[in-house]
Amino acid sequence: DGGITQSPKYLFRKEGQNVTLSCEQNLNHDAMYWYRQDPGQGLRLIYYSQIVNDFQKGDIAEGYSVSREKKESFPLTVTSAQKNPTAFYLCASSIRPAGYGYTFGSGTRLTVV
Amino acid sequence: AQSVTQLDSHVSVSEGTPVLLRCNYSSSYSPSLFWYVQHPNKGLQLLLKYTSAATLVKGINGFEAEFKKSETSFHLTKPSAHMSDAAEYFCVVTLILTSNTGKLIFGQGTTLQVKP
Numbered sequence A: 001d002g003g004i005t006q007s008p009k010y011l012f013r014k015e016g017q018n019v020t021l022s023c024e025q026n027l028n029h030d031a032m033y034w035y036r037q038d039p040g041q042g043l044r045l046i047y048y049s050q051i052v053n054d055f056q057k058g059d060i061a062e063g064y065s066v067s068r069e070k071k072e073s074f075p076l077t078v079t080s081a082q083k084n085p086t087a088f089y090l091c092a093s094s095i096r097p098a099g100y101g102y103t104f105g106s107g108t109r110l111t112v113v
Numbered sequence B: 001a002q003s004v005t006q007l008d009s010h011v012s013v014s015e016g017t018p019v020l021l022r023c024n025y026s027s028s029y030s031p032s033l034f035w036y037v038q039h040p041n042k043g044l045q046l047l048l049k050y051t052s053a054a055t056l057v058k059g060i061n062g063f064e065a066e067f068k069k070s071e072t073s074f075h076l077t078k079p080s081a082h083m084s085d086a087a088e089y090f091c092v093v094t095l096i097l098t099s100n101t102g103k104l105i106f107g108q109g110t111t112l113q114v115k116p
Helices: none
Strands: A004-007 A010-013 A019-025 A031-037 A043-049 A064-066 A076-078 A087-094 A102-104 A108-112 B003-006 B010-014 B019-021 B023-026 B033-038 B044-050 B056-058 B064-068 B073-078 B087-098 B101-106 B110-115
Touching: A004 A087, A010 A019, A019 A031, A019 A087, A019 A108, A031 B101, A043 A064, A043 B101, A087 B101, A102 B044, B003 B087, B003 B101, B010 B019, B019 B110, B023 B033, B023 B087, B033 B064, B033 B073, B044 B056, B044 B064, B044 B073, B073 B087
Parallel strands: A010 A108, B010 B110
Antiparallel strands: A004 A019, A019 A076, A031 A043, A031 A087, A064 A076, A087 A102, A087 A108, B003 B023, B019 B073, B023 B073, B033 B044, B033 B087, B056 B064, B064 B073, B087 B101, B087 B110
16 A cells, blocks of 8 residues: 555654654655644644755754655654754655645654653 | 634534534635544544535545635534544645645644543
């Protein structure tokens, strides 16, 4: 079945460490996204990518980095510069044209200890 | 500017009674609107979407929503609540970024509680 796989499901990080969250899709979607969710809030856009080797900052990109070397993969690195990284992170992809159909992964919960 | 407002942060219903989750939107062009459901520690599941076709949209699990342009509303309804419907619900509008990317603008969410 086609879908988006995020790993790991739970991740613990010590302060000052970088961590990378994995996102893989087999839907043949061009566009991919990373969102962050905090308790009691909706999702906020971190980064998005419309094609391979291209990505753009979203609303809260500071302290995060991404790469898009393959169509299927869009990993997110949470750097030590992110001041409050504890959150639930969701990866998504969409078909063209924009606005028609988004698929979400099951999420990664990151906790800084 | 695109935005959504979910009018209730928490809704409580009894099992078997109707569900109404309210959403108003603001959009500078004809919007694409979605309702998503999220169970605890899970990703988001699409319930239904409106993309300028029929104004009454039917989704999964017996949910439906009606797009009312005059009222800028997109309320979610279900005739009879089930215990498994207890979850967080998000009303979402799309902001077009490029020809093939769109940012999802989320409401703050409505927690649906279903009592036995």
